[in-house]
Amino acid sequence: MLVLHEGETAQALKWAELIDAIERMFRSSCVMPVRHHHDVAVPGEANATLLLMPAWVPGDYIGVKLVSVFPDNHLRGLPAIFGSYILSSGKTGKMLAVVDGGELTARRTAATSALAAKYLAREDASDLLVVGTGRLSLNLIQAHSAVRPIGRISIWGRNPANAEKTAEDARALGFAVSVSTDLESAVRTADIISCATLSHEPLVHGAWLKPGAHLDLIGAFKPTMRESDDEAVRRASVFVDTRAGAMSEAGDILQPLKAGIITEADIRADLFDLAVARHAGRTSAEEITLFKSVGAALEDLAGAILAYETAMEPFARQEA
Structure with missing residues (x-):
């Protein structure tokens, strides 16, 4: 069985190939049951959560992502979230690989945003604004640059020092990146605004969006969270990754729906x-x-298959 740790997973998931793999999976006969959420008691501490995300392509591959969230791990100096992806044969059920869940999730999330931008951003979009300074920010820069001629990149974060650190990391990868301290001004000039935050209140206002702009919202993941205001949803043509997911978890969609700003038909x-x-x-x-x-x-699943097949290529060539 193949085991791919964080660095090996990243190496096996090149951006262009990953974006294409996700696009093919959306065209495939992939079966995707509703994800499972389970509360797990931790004596003397806050409850943990176990998440299971299964998917399979009949006769091809079966996969499941296992994620544990232990909120009080900071008390023992550990990350709150751990994850692994288990990939098996769709013909025999034999386990084929265990892939690092954190790296897989981060890269497939950014690649999915880039896939959407391939359809929704202007072909000449060159000015990218990343809102947020977490793990995804570097991935978003790389992924969007794989599908559009990005030449100017700026980063905004609530903590300017964190934004500067992210910018330095991006420069080390060869990107020309600046830090913005004025979010409104940065949004007004950007062709693509990619938000990856945990905000509960709107950050990007619809009145700031210029004609032709593309707004990418990936951070807020609960009905109580949002990164855009009602005016942004009102002015824009709205698209989602999956309707089922958006209608159950996306505050940026659910809150304006509840307020009567949009209807389901507006998606x-x-x-x-x-x-x-x-x-x-x-x-x-x-x-x-x-x-x-x-x-x-x-x-x-698309990312795990790509990582597995890419990592196995040298062995396949040796056997040939």
């Missing part, structure tokens, strides 16, 4: 529709587009 398409050309995506240079992602198990 133009999801990535299934875009991938199979049931919807064309962006329809004009002036259109403002909004993409809300909450994550889908098929994205993890």
Whole structure:
């Protein structure tokens, strides 16, 4: 059985190949049951959560991501979240690989946003703003640069020091990145605004979005959280990764729905529709587009398969 740790997982998931793999998976016959959430008692501490995200392509591969969230791990100097992905044969059930869950999740999340941008951002989009300074920020820079001619990149965060650190890391990878301290001004000039935060209140205001802008929302993952205001949803053509996920978890969609700002019919398409050309995506240079992602198990499966097959290539060549 193959075991891919964090660095090996990253090495096996090149951006262009990962974006293509996720696109193919959205076109496939992948089966994706609803994810499982289980409360786990931890005596004397806050309850933990066990999440299971299964998916399979009949006769091909079966996979499940296992994620544990232990909120009080900071008391013992450990991360709150641990995750692994188990990939098995869809023909025999034989376990094939264990893939680092954190790296897989981060990279597939950014790659999915880039896939959406391929359909929804202007083809000449060159000015990228990343809102948030967490783990995903570097991945978003790399992923969006794989699908659009990004030339100017800025980063905004609540803590300017964290933003500068992220910018330094991006520069070390060869990207020209600056730190923005004025979010409104940065949004007003950006072609793509990619938000990866844990905000409970809107950060990006619809009035700031210029004609032709693409707003990518991936951070807020609960109905009580949001990164955009009602005006952003009102002005934009709205797209989601999956309708089921958006209608159960995405505060950026659920809150304006509840307020009557939009209806379910205002969600133009999801990535299934875009991938199979049931919807064309962006329809004009002036259109403002909004993409809300909450994550889908098929994205993890696509990444795990790619990582496994890429890592096994040298052995296949030796046998040949």
